[in-house]
Amino acid sequence: MKVIKFGGSSLANGTQLKKVLGIVQDDPERRIVVVSAPGKRFSEDTKVTDQLIQLATLVKNKASYKEVYEDIFSRYADIAAELELDGKILEEIESHFDKLLNTRFRTPELLEDAFKASGEDNNARLIAAYFRQSGIPARYLNPREAGIFVTSQPGNARILPESYNFLRHLHDTEEVLVIPGFFGYNENDEIITFSRGGSDITGAIVANGVQATLYENFTDVDAIYVANPNHVDEPQKIHHLTYTEMRELSYAGFSVFHDEALLPAFHAGIPVHVKNTNNPNGKGTKITRTRPKTANIISGIASSSGFVSIHISKYLLNREIGFIRKSAQIFEDLGLNLEHMPSGIDEITFILRKDQLTPGKQAALLYRLKNELRADDVHVEGDVCLVMIVGEGMVASVGTTAQATQALADAGVNLVMINQGASEISMMFGIVEKDEEKAVRAIYDSFYPK
Structure with a gap:
């Protein structure tokens, strides 16, 4: 079994989701799909997560939020229209938002976490519906049902060790399970998010729990580069890194992953493969415990x-x-x-x-x-x-x-x-x-x- 995760740029619109569908259909081993919220469609666009943070701030301050809410909902509506999805999925998303907007939260931090998490949650529902419409036996799976339980640190959740045992039961699934990334549930059944980039963390957690043979992380670049392309013109691609090298580079500023994002996969010795949704057959970058020696002194x-x-x-x-x-x-x-x-x-x-x-x-x-x-x-x-x-x-x-x-x-x-x-x-x-x-x-x- 393979666990695959798609970032926001891979899920920004219907055109991108059609590519995602092809990637899932291409390999029957890809049976667990972890998804982010819709990302930017173009450079000046706003990520849905950022819009949700704005919405949460308005709700906390008891300010008018209608315009922001409508902008967020329209992102899902546009995707649904482009994919010609049944109107029921938009009714489901609208119901989810209605419940969210009328819930009283214990603290402002819990309110913000619940709003942020809704980006991934609603996207997972939409994507599962699209897969089913396209003939894939797929099901949306809430993190609570999956067994993702975390500490009560809003915006900085830590996975509880027992979650890995709960996740084991997903290994033998015959369906394609679509799981929203970025959040889990605490002991009070409250939504708690990981740090930004948390969908990568969810993917690695699930890969560990189900003992996947491979964790594929799809993004919008062909590979990880030796240096930041904003600083160096056309830097070389890195096709193989060790876990330790990736951890060091992530800490020091590599933006592909947050420095703790892949830790659960590393602990289980699960290979990670970074690939491009827009070029899924490219070599990408493999991240493993060891790698073949090369002539390059630094990676x-x-x-x-x-x-x-x-x-x-x-x-x-x-x-x-x-x-x-x-x-x-x-x-x-x-x-x-x-x-x-x-x-x-x-x-x-x-x-x-x-x-x-x-x-x-x-x-x-x-x-x-x-x-x-x-x-x-x-x-x-x-x-x-x-x-x-x-x-x-x-x-x-x-x-x-x-x-x-x-x-x-x-x-x-x-x-x-x-x-x-x-x-x-x-x-x-x-x-x-x-x-x-x-x-x-x-x-x-x-x-x-x-």
């Missing part, structure tokens, strides 16, 4: 901006027992999540995402670090970008650091920080944000010369 280059660094200097810091623990405790007390922690003998730097650091928290942080640690100096540097090079080939290669830093130097990019993981398959460079594109392009040109 990918990723970058992510929006970080700040907190520098602490103190003479003889390396001899002070508990200094790092005490420092980290101050960050924890203020609810700040740390990303990286490069250090020297008399100084240490903490890297964190700057959207956490309000002016009040920054002032409190600097005061406590300076006074409680008796530091010689504490200061903040903002607008930091992290550039990461990743590749299994780095482990057995000499001179990778020298080659990368020389490329950055030749491009006039100054290094704020350099850090390498213990596994030696990744290396991270801290630079100022304005040099992001220049840095990525310089490293790419050095390791992938034309």
